[in-house]
Amino acid sequence: MTSKLEQKETPQANGAVPGDCLASPERAQPSEFLSPDGTGAEVVLLESRANAKGVREEDALLENGSQSNESDDTSTERGAEPASPLKETSFSIGLQVLFPFLLAGFGTVAAGMVLDIVQHWDVFKYVTEVFILVPALLGLKGNLEMTLASRLSTAANIGQMDTPKELWKMITGNMALIQVQATVVGFLASIAAVVFGWIPDGHFSMEHAVLLCASSVATAFIASLVLGMIMIGVIIGSRRMGINPDNVATPIAASLGDLITLALLSGISWGLYKELESKAYVNPLVCAFFISLLPLWIVVAKRNSATREVLYSGWEPVIIAMAISSVGGLILDRTVSDPNFAGMAVFTPVINGVGGNLVAVQASRISTYLHMSGEPGDSPGTAPRRCPSPCSTFCSSDVNSRSARVLFLLVVPGHLVFLYTISSMQGGHTTLTLIFIVFYMTAALLQVLILLYIADWMVHWMWGRHLDPDNFSIPYLTALGDLIGTGLLALSFHVLWLIGDRDSDVGD
Numbered sequence: 405m406t407s408k409l410e411q412k413e414t415p416q417a418n419g420a421v422p423g424d425c426l427a428s429p430e431r432a433q434p435s436e437f438l439s440p441d442g443t444g445a446e447v448v449l450l451e452s453r454a455n456a457k458g459v460r461e462e463d464a465l466l467e468n469g470s471q472s473n474e475s476d477d478t479s480t481e482r483g484a485e486p487a488s489p490l491k492e493t494s495f496s497i498g499l500q501v502l503f504p505f506l507l508a509g510f511g512t513v514a515a516g517m518v519l520d521i522v523q524h525w526d527v528f529k530y531v532t533e534v535f536i537l538v539p540a541l542l543g544l545k546g547n548l549e550m551t552l553a554s555r556l557s558t559a560a561n562i563g564q565m566d567t568p569k570e571l572w573k574m575i576t577g578n579m580a581l582i583q584v585q586a587t588v589v590g591f592l593a594s595i596a597a598v599v600f601g602w603i604p605d606g607h608f609s610m611e612h613a614v615l616l617c618a619s620s621v622a623t624a625f626i627a628s629l630v631l632g633m634i635m636i637g638v639i640i641g642s643r644r645m646g647i648n649p650d651n652v653a654t655p656i657a658a659s660l661g662d663l664i665t666l667a668l669l670s671g672i673s674w675g676l677y678k679e680l681e682s683k684a685y686v687n688p689l690v691c692a693f694f695i696s697l698l699p700l701w702i703v704v705a706k707r708n709s710a711t712r713e714v715l716y717s718g719w720e721p722v723i724i725a726m727a728i729s730s731v732g733g734l735i736l737d738r739t740v741s742d743p744n745f746a747g748m749a750v751f752t753p754v755i756n757g758v759g760g761n762l763v764a765v766q767a768s769r770i771s772t773y774l775h776m777s778g779e780p781g782d783s784p785g786t787a788p789r790r791c792p793s794p795c796s797t798f799c800s801s802d803v804n805s806r807s808a809r810v811l812f813l814l815v816v817p818g819h820l821v822f823l824y825t826i827s828s829m830q831g832g833h834t835t836l837t838l839i840f841i842v843f844y845m846t847a848a849l850l851q852v853l854i855l856l857y858i859a860d861w862m863v864h865w866m867w868g869r870h871l872d873p874d875n876f877s878i879p880y881l882t883a884l885g886d887l888i889g890t891g892l893l894a895l896s897f898h899v900l901w902l903i904g905d906r907d908s909d910v911g912d
Contacts, residue, residue: 493806494806494807494809494810497806497807497810498810498813498814500647500648500652501652501765501810501811501814502814503652504652505758505761505762505814505818506818506821508757508758508761509754509757509758509761509818509821509822510822510825511660511661511662511663511757512662512663512753512754512756512757512758512822513753513754513822513825513826514662514663515542515662515663515665515666515753515754515757516749516750516751516752516753516754516826517750517826517829518663518666518667518670519538519666519749519750519752519753520747520749520750522666522670522674523535523740523749525670525674526674526677527670527673527674527677530677531612531615531616531673531677532601532737532741533597533598533600533601533612533616533737534597534616534619534669534673535733535736535737535740535741536596536597536600536601536730536733536734536736536737537593537594537597537616537619537620537669537733538666538669538733538736538752538753539729539730539732539733539736539752539756539886539890540593540596540597540620540726540729540730540733541590541593541620541623541624541627541665541666541669542661542662542665542666542729542753542756542757542886543725543726543728543729543732543756543760543882543883543886544586544589544590544593544624544722544725544726544729548582548585548586548589548628548722549582549628549631549632549635549661551722551874551875551878551879552578552582552632552635553635553638553639553649553764553768554764554767554768554771554873554874554878555578555874555875556574556578556635556636556639556649557639557648557649557768557772558768558771558772558775558874559574559710560639560640560642560643560649561648561649561772561775561776562772562775562776565639565640565643571640573708573710574710575636576704576708577704577705577707577708577710577711578632578636578710578711579629579632579633579636580701580702580704580705580708580711581701581705581711581714581715581718582628582632583625583628583629583697583701584698584701584702584705584715585628585718585719585722586624586625586627586628587621587624587625587694587695587697587698587701588698588719589624589722589723589726590620590621590623590624590625591617591620591621591691591695592723592726593620593624593726593730594613594616594617594619594620594621595617596726596727596730597616597620597730597733598612598613598616600730600731600733600734600737601737604738611680611684611687614687614688614691615673615676615677615680615687616673617687617691618672618676618686618687618688618690618691619669619672619673619676620669621690621691621694621695622668622672622690622694623665623668623669623672625694625697626668627661627664627665627668630664631660631661631664634660638652662753662757666753676690702715714875717875718875718876720876721875721876721877721879721880722879724879724880724883725879725880725882725883726883728880728883728884728886728887729883729886729887731887732756732883732886732887732889732890732891733890735887735890735891735894736748736749736752736890736894739894739897744901745894745897745898745901747897748893748894748897750826751826751844751893752889752890752893754819754822754826755819755844755847755848755851755889755890755892755893756885756886756889756890758815758818758819758822758848758852759848759851759852759855759885759888759889760881760882760885760886762811762812762814762815762852762855762856763852763855763856763858763859763881763882763885764878764881764882765807765811766804766807766808766811766856766859766860767859767862767863767873767877767878767881768874768878769803769804769807770804770859770860770863770864770873771863771867771872771873771874771877773803773804774863774864774867774873775874780866780867780869780870780871780872780873791861792857792860792861792864794857796860797856797857797860798812798856798857804860808856808860811852811856812849812852812853812856815845815848815849815852816845816848816849819844819845819848820841823836823841823844824836839900840900843896843899843900844893844896846896847889847892847893847895847896848889850888850892851885851888851889851892854884854888855881855884855885855888858881858884859877859881862877862880862881863877
């Protein structure tokens with residue numbers, strides 16, 4: 405230990421490394437911090453290439469998480485202090501989240517309008533398993549793009565994308581990775597749709613199965629390519645504008661994601677369905693083409709150390725999430741097939757998209773907060789209990805609880821805007837009566853409340869088991885959002901119909 409370093413270092417009550425050490429370009433050396441009882445605790449100052457904005461943001465997050473534990477003597481040995489970093493208040497969090505939240509919401513509204521229209525197309529009438537693909541593929545795109553956004557947001561916040569070389573490395577590896585995941589999971593989603601469609605009726609058609617496979621794989625591949633490029637641009641732009649990418653990346657990932665994915669699925673499935681009679685070989689060729697590209701993407705992803713681990717270990721969450729979303733798709737298929745509940749189609753992408761967007765923001769923020777305190781498996785003193793109480797999730801004073809309250813409070817005004825938009829565009833043939841709005845809002849609030857609580861538990865639970873929440877938590881959370889949202893919405897429509905609120909024209 406050098407005497408110079410010992411003289412410069414001062415105790416930090418919150419356990420954070422001082423900003424001047426983080427910004428130092430020199431290779432870190434071991435040093436000692438003196439704890440209040442006089443004992444020495446050896447730490448290693450990690451090399452950081454974070455820019456000034458990243459340093460201020462990291463310090464702000466760490467300080468917010470432990471401001472209640474700061475002692476009065478932390479600055480007794482310090483010289484002239486730099487300006488205090490700007491903390492994230494509830495207002496600043498809400499202001500940064502509001503615009504991308506509304507943008508994402510209008511994207512889900514547009515997706516709902518598209519689904520309301522295409523549900524009457526021949527391919528949706530005669531190959532009803534396509535309805536099962538809708539939540540599965542929308543959830544898949546949400547899982548892959550939001551996981552990508554969360555990974556890149558964390559990397560940007562901790563200074564791993566500050567040089568052109570690092571930036572290019574992160575882009576190529578992650579784009580190849582999501583192409584692999586999209587192709588494989590899209591194929592599995594089509595199999596799940598065939599199975600779930602066969603179980604209730606006992607009817608199986610090979611032509612329809614190949615059609616579902618070709619439509620699913622092609623949609624997943626093209627949507628991943630387009631949305632991945634958009635997502636990378638959002639992350640880079642957010643950092644340059646001094647905005648926390650965690651607050652804007654995940655909602656924007658879904659703003660165009662649902663619309664693009666649903667439009668692609670509808671158009672591709674309709675086109676391939678038209679070719680069944682005259683050119684039956686087109687569907688198998690489409691499947692073979694996209695699957696043949698898999699080895700290329702696998703090689704690129706394996707060569708990148710940032711994505712190699714996810715390539716091997718990141719399959720479980722996206723596959724299980726796809727299965728969970730497919731159950732939601734089965735509920736949607738069984739519900740909208742009944743003419744009394746056809747109006748539900750326009751609201752399903754909205755309620756699922758809003759819930760998934762909000763919980764993805766929260767999961768990404770908690771994950772970034774934990775990454776600033778150590779590596780997965782560490783137990784930072786600022787981490788809450790692994791089984792938090794609802795009060796600690798929503799009512800405590802730490803920054804993650806504050807953001808949970810802000811996100812929860814966005815549900816009602818956001819959905820009111822989206823419902824008014826749908827009604828103005830005469831979507832779903834549904835009149836917005838008071839009782840319908842009450843039932844719809846109850847389902848939306850309950851969905852988000854459950855998801856935010858599960859996110860608080862799941863992210864910390866995965867962290868304690870050496871799993872990176874950026875890669876593992878969001879797929880489960882968005883899939884649960886699809887299942888809970890679709891289930892609660894279907895229940896609301898059935899209750900409304902049973903109690904005789906036919907004035908709201910629940911169906912057509």
